[in-house]
Amino acid sequence: MTAVVTPQRLREFFHPRSFALIGASDKSTFSALLYRNLVAAGHGEVTYLVNRRSDQVHGRRAYASCRDIGCPVDLAFVMVPAPAVGDALRDAAAAGVRSALVLSSGYAEAGEEGRRRQRELVELAAELDLLLLGPNVLGFTNVAAGVPAMVLADPPTTPGGVALISQSGASCGAMKDFAALAGVELSYVITVGNEAMITVGHLIDYLVDDEHTRAIAVFMEGIREPEVFAAAARRAAEAGKAVVVLKAGRSELAARTAASHTGALVGDDRVVDAVFARHGVIRVDTIESMLVTAGVAAHTGPLARPGVGVVSISGGACDILADLAQAAGAALPEFTAETTERLRTVMPSYGSVHNPLDITGAAILDPSLWEEAVAAVGNDPNVGVVVAVNSLPWRDSSEPFYGQKYVNAIGAGAARSAAPVLYLTQVTQPIGAQARAVLDEGGVAHVVPGLHLGITALAHLARWSQDREQILREVVPPPRRIRDMDPVPLSEVAVRALLEEAGVPVVPARHVHSAEEAEAAARAFGGRVAMKIVSADLPHKSDVGGVRLNVDAAAAAASYDSLLAECTAKAPHARLDGVLVSPMRDTGLELLVGVTRDPQWGLVLAVGLGGVFVEVLDDVALTPLPVSPDRIRALVESLRGAALMHGVRGQQAADLAALSATVSAVGRLAEELGPRLESLEINPLRVAGDRIEALDALITWRDAAPAAVGKESRAC
Known part of the structure; x- marks a missing residue:
């Protein structure tokens, strides 16, 4: 259609x-x-x-x-x-x-x-x-073409670099009005309503090639045609055009509201976050942040370096920006020795040189201090973007702006800067006609109203720029083949065989069918063992007493008999196929690695630290498949408990390269298992230095064929 x-x-x-x-x-x-x-x-x-x-x-x-x-x-x-x-x-x-x-x-x-x-x-x-x-749509405005086919008052008339797309028509009115207030000039304003035919993904794909659009701001409540959206977002990232999305649905109430409002599909929000990160989409939480971030991205494009250099006439603004930068994760790098020396030659003797840079009230008497400081900071090799913090007129007036000479000096410094320069006001204020005229006269291309909006936008943009570089570099190994497998329940022994064939290491184990074999296996391993019932009908073995831990060789035979007896009593119709005996592993770090099928986005890989980190701290990172080992390593490093893998309190550091390769192999196996796979879970995956082993694994299928039942099918 x-x-x-x-x-x-x-x-x-x-x-x-x-x-x-x-x-x-x-x-x-x-x-x-x-x-x-x-x-x-x-x-x-x-x-x-x-x-x-x-x-x-x-x-x-x-x-x-x-x-x-x-x-x-x-x-x-x-x-x-x-x-x-x-x-x-x-x-x-x-x-x-x-x-x-x-x-x-x-x-x-x-x-x-x-x-x-x-x-x-x-x-x-x-x-x-x-x-x-x-x-259920209010239309669109193509600003550059002068086509306001829109049922909203005061459509924009001055073309700019940001295309605004909104699933909500009523909210779109407030969005375009704030864009005008904040000095964010628009190339398009498009409402999409129910997206019955033209979806947000189609529009992003179209705007990637639009000569007037340099960034795209999107308000959405749900994502239709996910494959179209993902491909368009990735193409935008490759083209260096930021897609900044305000997506409703983080809370359960918001998701229900969105569904009732537009009939949209609202997927699990953490999966949406993972998809956005994978395809270079910046996610924000407010209309203001969406438009300001898109406006900054349209001005700067991708940043060559993440560092923000700050030049201000206000020491208080410097302090506030330092705090905001730390909270937002924006980097304020130290200046190089060369830049520091250059600044010292122009700064007053009572000023200090560091980032953020307070050029002091001396700039009131000598506006050239603005020019020299902006130029010096903008040419520092650690700085990717410069913000110049200064005032602008709040109201339009026939009187000339007293600070025009300072704006002119900032513009002159920006012309000499290798890094893009933004003009930043201390508070959120309207950028009216006089303020725009003041900036134009000074040769200042872009303004951001307010310290918080500015530093938040730059933090988003710096992360996006780095993520984009990873997207451009990423090479994803293709799955070797699609395995022709019937979707029937698999025992742990069968799952282990699939993992080993795919290159995923598993803990050594012996599949035994008698008490005597169990004891011999335990003695061969030379220490305490884990014993688990083998049955394709019992995915959760511990629920029916099908697991024994820390069993010594002398007790292995009795444990074998008790396992079968307890499972027979609690699950009389389950087919039993002996017991799996493996050595206990007492040291190392445990991870959960799983792949599940999302109804919108397909196979999604989850990696998290096991135990309390998963259950209490919810420390899990997600990404859609396929995925490269490099991206998996970045996911692992993003976990809150990632420091544990670097070795703490005498623990051996994990081999992150080997771990990433192992998790990548899990992802490829999930792809090979084809469209009938519902989930593949390894819990736990044990990591002890360069020794990585799957200790337990489970595969489930969509519309799995029913298992055969009856005591006549039981094997020991």
């Missing part, structure tokens, strides 16, 4: 030259807003009003149908009730229209009947070769 959503069709969609407003009405605020926007942008003569009950709307002639217009129409904006939308689309297509926006609600957001209606809408649009945005 979505085969018609191509970049060429989207370019045609967002560059219409004529418009039909179907359902235009003097009684409709939506109709009045849309008509006013199009007329104000100079499209009045090519905007046609369609109303089958009235021949005049908004003081203009109205047509009974699109076919009556008699002129080519590129874009239809449908504003009729849901039951009439189908006829409106048929009429538009008959008149040669190829693109349509559907304002009407009552579709997937309205329950099962609405979802059925939406499916039929998409089928009809595809049949008519109509590209459809919506339903």
Whole structure:
């Protein structure tokens, strides 16, 4: 159904030259807003009003149908009730229209009947070769092309580098207004509503190639067509265009609200975080952070280095920024000796040279201090971006701004800086016409209103820049093959064989079928052993008394008999296949390594420290498959308990390269097991230096075939 959503069709969609407003009405605020926007942008003569009950709307002639217009129409904006939308689309297509926006609600957001209606809408649009945005959508503005096909007041008119996409139409109004207040200039404003045909992923993919767009800000409640979204996000990262997402659904209540609002699919939020990290998506928590971060990214692009250099006339601002940087994880590197010496030659004798740099009140008397400091810091090899903290006018005034000479000096320093320079105000304030004029006169390209928003944006951007480099370098080994396996329950012995074949080391073990064999195995291992019942029907052996630990050789025979007796009593229909005997492992670090199938994103790998770290601290890192050993190592290093793997209190440090290779092999095995795999779990994976062993493992299947039952199938 979505085969018609191509970049060429989207370019045609967002560059219409004529418009039909179907359902235009003097009684409709939506109709009045849309008509006013199009007329104000100079499209009045090519905007046609369609109303089958009235021949005049908004003081203009109205047509009974699109076919009556008699002129080519590129874009239809449908504003009729849901039951009439189908006829409106048929009429538009008959008149040669190829693109349509559907304002009407009552579709997937309205329950099962609405979802059925939406499916039929998409089928009809595809049949008519109509590209459809919506339903339940307020339209879009292509700022550079001067097309405000949007049911929101005051669409932006000054083109910029940030494309704004929103699943919520009402929230989009507040977003575009804040962007104007914060000095973030937009290339597009696009609402997507229910994304019945055109999804956020399609739009990101289109905007990657848009010459006006340098960063993309997205508000979403759910992710449709995950593969399209992931591929588009990765392409944006490769192109150096940051995708900054504010996604609702972290809380259970927010997820329920999102589902009821748009009918969207809201996946597990931690999996979404993992997908975003994997494909270079910056996730933020507020509208303000989303727009400011995207604005900074559009100005700087990927940072060559993560370090932030700060130049300020306020010592207090320096202190605040130092605290904010530490909290946000932004790096304020030390200046090199050369930079320090260069700054000392221009700084007053009572000033000190370090990052953040307080150039003191001396800059009031000598504005050139601003220029020299910004230039010196911006050319320090440790600095990837410079922020100059200074004031701007709050209100538009006919009086010249007293600080224009300081802004000019900052702009002159920025022109001499190798690193991009941002102008940063101390508090969140409106960037009005006079403030913008002051910056333009000074040659300052970008401003961020407020210390917190600024340093948070730079921390996001620095991490994204580093993640992007990893994405560009990553080489993922392909799975060797898809194994042709029946989805039947597997015993631990069978799972161990699969792991060994895949290159995953397992703890030595002997599969025994008598008490005498159990005792011989225990003596051969030369110490205490673990004994576990073998049964494909008992995935959780300890629940039925199927595990004995710290068994010495003298007790192994009796333990064998007691294991079988207890499991027979507690699980009389389970097929038993003897016992697995393996040496006890008392030292080393235990990890949980698992792969599970997410309904949206497919196979997802989880790595975490075992025991209390998983159960209490929830210390687990996730990533979708496929994955490279390098990324696995980064995941392991990201765990809160990662320091334990570097060796503490005499413990042997883990061989992280070997560990990463082992976990990578687990991921490849999961891929090889094919689409019927539900989960593969190793718990625990023991790590003691370079000795890595799977101590226990379990595989489960989707729609697994039922196990055979009955005592006649029992084997010992």
